[in-house]
Amino acid sequence: xxxxxxxxxxxxxxxxxxxxxxxxxxxxxxxxxxxxxxxxxxxxxxxxxxxxxxxxxxxxxxxxxxxxxxxxxxxxxxxxxxxxxxxxxxxxxxxxxxxxxxxxxxxxxxxxxxxxxxxxxxxxxxxxxxxxxxxxxxxxxxxxxxxxxxxxxxxxxxxxxxxxxxxxxxxxxxxxxxxxxxxxxxx
Amino acid sequence: xxxxxxxxxxxxxxxxxxxxxxxxxxxxxxxxxxxxxxxxxxxxxxxxxxxxxxxxxxxxxxxxxxxxxxxxxx
Amino acid sequence: xxxxxxxxxxxxxxxxxxxxxxxxxxxxxxxxxxxxxxxxxxxxxxxxxxxxxxxxxxxxxxxxxxxxxxxxxxxxxxxxxxxxxxxxxxxxxxxxxxxxxxxxxxxxxxxxxxxxxxxxxxxxxxxxxxx
Numbered sequence: 001x002x003x004x005x006x007x008x009x010x011x012x013x014x015x016x017x018x019x020x021x022x023x024x025x026x027x028x029x030x031x032x033x034x035x036x037x038x039x040x041x042x043x044x045x046x047x048x049x050x051x052x053x054x055x056x057x058x059x060x061x062x063x064x065x066x067x068x069x070x071x072x073x074x075x076x077x078x079x080x081x082x083x084x085x086x087x088x089x090x091x092x093x094x095x096x097x098x099x100x101x102x103x104x105x106x107x108x109x110x111x112x113x114x115x116x117x118x119x120x121x122x123x124x125x126x127x128x129x130x131x132x133x134x135x136x137x138x139x140x141x142x143x144x145x146x147x148x149x150x151x152x153x154x155x156x157x158x159x160x161x162x163x164x165x166x167x168x169x170x171x172x173x174x175x176x177x178x179x180x181x182x183x184x185x186x187x
Numbered sequence: 188x189x190x191x192x193x194x195x196x197x198x199x200x201x202x203x204x205x206x207x208x209x210x211x212x213x214x215x216x217x218x219x220x221x222x223x224x225x226x227x228x229x230x231x232x233x234x235x236x237x238x239x240x241x242x243x244x245x246x247x248x249x250x251x252x253x254x255x256x257x258x259x260x261x
Numbered sequence: 262x263x264x265x266x267x268x269x270x271x272x273x274x275x276x277x278x279x280x281x282x283x284x285x286x287x288x289x290x291x292x293x294x295x296x297x298x299x300x301x302x303x304x305x306x307x308x309x310x311x312x313x314x315x316x317x318x319x320x321x322x323x324x325x326x327x328x329x330x331x332x333x334x335x336x337x338x339x340x341x342x343x344x345x346x347x348x349x350x351x352x353x354x355x356x357x358x359x360x361x362x363x364x365x366x367x368x369x370x371x372x373x374x375x376x377x378x379x380x381x382x383x384x385x386x387x388x389x390x391x392x
Contacts, residue, residue: 146188146191151391155388159381166364171332171365174365175333178365178367179338195391207376209375210373210375211373228373228374
């Protein structure tokens with residue numbers, strides 16, 4: 001390295017002299033600057049190779065990880081959204097089914113109620129009809145009994161009256177007509 | 188009630204004094220729902236017979252000197 | 262059982278003998294009874310009973326019991342007897358009985374046949390038809 005510097009110094013004596021004059025004015029020593037540049041380059045190179053690169057690699061890794069992580073998160077989000085959607089759908093379906101069951105149950109209950117009340121009505125009508133029939137039967141029976149009683153009364157009265165009040169003439173006339181028709185008018 | 192009276196009046200109006208001919212017999216024995224009757228010269232097999240009191244019987248056994256009848260009722 | 266049949270058969274034969282002109286003759290019945298007394302058959306009493314029943318029946322067939330209410334003239338009786346004789350094809354004798362319960366009219370009984378032409382029976386049939 002130093003050789004390089006010597007060479008460079010030797011290469012351009014003019015520039016060296018000019019610059020030596022400029023430099024002397026400003027207090028800049030070319031040799032020093034060159035040395036510094038070289039040192040800096042070495043440092044930079046070393047740093048780059050042994051520090052920056054791994055660090056950069058690490059940074060890259062990190063970035064990659066972060067990117068993966070973000071991607072993962074994105075995927076999860078999507079999955080979550082899907083799951084939520086599915087979940088919603090299931091709940092909706094269940095809710096519909098539940099509603100349907102409730103409706104059916106309600107319908108069945110209503111039918112049952114209306115049937116019971118219909119049955120009750122039918123039974124009530126039956127009872128009424130039976131009662132009416134019974135009343136009618138009793139009425140007929142009563143009328144029939146009344147008729148018998150009246151008939152008995154009429155006949156009894158007639159017998160008594162006729163026995164007492166029938167004149168001998170009428171009696172004999174009746175007997176006579178009866179005797180003449182005795183056998184003919186009989187079947 | 189009035190219909191009952193009407194019925195009776197109707198029957199009285201329809202009453203005819205005519206001879207009623209019946210074939211009769213004398214009950215010899217009654218027991219176990221069977222009556223043995225002397226007479227009933229005109230009765231036919233399975234013919235209905237009326238007993239005093241309104242009970243009905245059926246002539247089922249026609250013999251020369253008696254008729255056996257089943258009594259329907261008391 | 263067999264005895265009964267035999268007795269009945271015998272009694273029937275006796276009845277046949279007692280008939281004259283298809284009707285029971287008192288003389289002949291007398292004759293039958295006498296011969297039975299002289300020659301009693303094996304079941305004397307049973308035979309007599311059966312014979313009696315048959316004779317009664319025969320007599321009843323030729324007898325009209327006339328129940329009447331009020332007055333019954335002999336003409337009327339004769340008329341009745343004629344009608345009955347014509348109907349039964351044999352001579353009929355009449356027996357008269359007054360029966361006020363008939364109210365008016367007659368009831369004539371010939372054996373099993375009853376001819377009722379009385380007010381009482383009309384009223385009874387009225388009552389029956391209404392009950």
